[in-house]
């Protein structure tokens with residue numbers, strides 16, 4: 001039991017270190033084995049800056065850690081190989097649930113991602129995707 005508790009404490013410490021402090025919303029992520037974990041909550045995304053490589057397939061493992069329906073949409077990015085919850089680069093999940101978005105970016109640059117539900121973007125549910 002002591003060993004299990006110790007493991008979780010270490011895991012929590014590592015997660016906190018990697019995410020830049022949890023709910024601060026200031027975390028920066030790059031894919032690990034092609035996967036980026038993105039969490040939505042009231043009101044923001046963690047991480048809020050995501051850097052991905054050009055022309056490589058990436059999977060966003062999107063989870064909703066909030067109490068309202070949230071989604072993530074990326075505008076104005078040319079991409080192929082899209083598997084999404086809608087048309088274009090869109091993923092959505094109910095509270096406590098998750099979904100995935102897969103795509104291959106065809107252009108480099110900085111793009112905004114945000115929650116499309118009315119009022120959510122203005123409350124802080126916006127982030128930056130960097131392709132390079």
Ligand SMILES: [Cu+2]
Nearest residue numbers: 070071115120
């Ligand atoms: Cu939202």
